Amino acid sequence: MNELVIAMAANPPKKPALDPKQRLIEAGLEIFGMFNLEGATTRQLAARAGVNQAAIPYYFGGKEGLYLAVVQHMVDERTKEIRPAILRIRELVQKQQLAPTQALEQLKTIFGEFLGKMLGGGVNTSWARIIVREQMQPTKAFDLLYEQWMRYVHETVSGLLAVILQKKATDQQVILRAHALVGQMLVFIAGRQTILRRVGWDGYDEHSVQLVRQAVFDQLDLMLKPIAQRAAKGGR
Amino acid sequence: MNELVIAMAANPPKKPALDPKQRLIEAGLEIFGMFNLEGATTRQLAARAGVNQAAIPYYFGGKEGLYLAVVQHMVDERTKEIRPAILRIRELVQKQQLAPTQALEQLKTIFGEFLGKMLGGGVNTSWARIIVREQMQPTKAFDLLYEQWMRYVHETVSGLLAVILQKKATDQQVILRAHALVGQMLVFIAGRQTILRRVGWDGYDEHSVQLVRQAVFDQLDLMLKPIAQRAAKGGR
DNA sequence: GTCTATAGTCGGATAGAC
């Protein structure tokens, strides 16, 4: 077991969730965020949660069971967070009550919040890392992630882009382009080390996240504002 | 050892590089592309290369040594490939002999080639996967990757963007925005599973890569063409 | 230089006390 995790175990999370099941899930999010499914050990997980190692097979049937529980827990949390906003946007898009310029603003809001959360450290960074890893080596957890969460986010982004481009949301080219757009923010996670080295940062802090947000917003405006304004003038 | 690798071992690569060292490096690229450093086992690697398991510690000092050799080998190969183009562009940028519209075309050329290679399957896909993993859990290999390869690519992209935006290539905001641009193509690797599911593809083939390329080019044009043309008219 | 056999380590799950 490495020193880092020992140090972490000595300095447990502030809110000691008394339920060992809950504690294991919280520890799992941290450990599985740092390492991957194979890389994380039950001993690390147990130490971080402050519970016995045998508790993992007992409560979750095994390490993989804990991993799935961690992902499911996170999916539930994140879904709870974004569900109202997603539903609201979906309805506006479906009823065609959204002007292209408004759609662009919505897009920026979504991207801005994501960046703040994913780069801001803590659980959301772990969350983002788990997602990126699942893309390369999908496990059973990917189904949960995709069907219960990503799909909705991705469909919403595609929907907003479709409004701006005045095309159908199901248009394959719109979907691909929406994916590329998402990439502009995802790359600050998935290409984390590169950009940190490139600009000489140790990690992301409040200031640097703001700079990243600005860069992404600039790109979005540059790309979509003219077309949105033109579409608005053209009447919808 | 899983069935997949057994099947692969039964169906070895077409060109049997007779040198066991070389064979291990080639096998390593495949196996380390599928799994990560911890996940890959020396047994898998040896089976895939058709050599004895003990050959890994013998030639490379251990599994990690092989991993580093694989990355170094790939860095050398990729550097050889892109070096002339990179140097040529650098010189043009430095001497300010590149019009903004030309810079945009260069950018599209670079992105187009990358997409074709990274998504095209084979060694380049493994390569891309290793890179993404190194971003999340950097090992010693990241230094090789960054210092000998990524840095130059990233600087070149930043340089081209700077020409288009008529700003300095060392401008932090330009660097961040260049990174976002790179994200638009990287996301088709780093968000591989998501986009495949979203559009219902099994994997990338020639046709789908062309569609992806088109989507990325459309975005680049939409974002940068107007500003490049305006800059060109404004005189440089 | 290449092989077989094995030593030594580690990790996950289990048995069984409490």
Next chain:
DNA sequence: GTCTATCCGACTATAGAC
């Protein structure tokens, strides 16, 4: 339900034959 102790399998690296 929670702990300790342990088993068993898998892995990497090494020893030593050829």
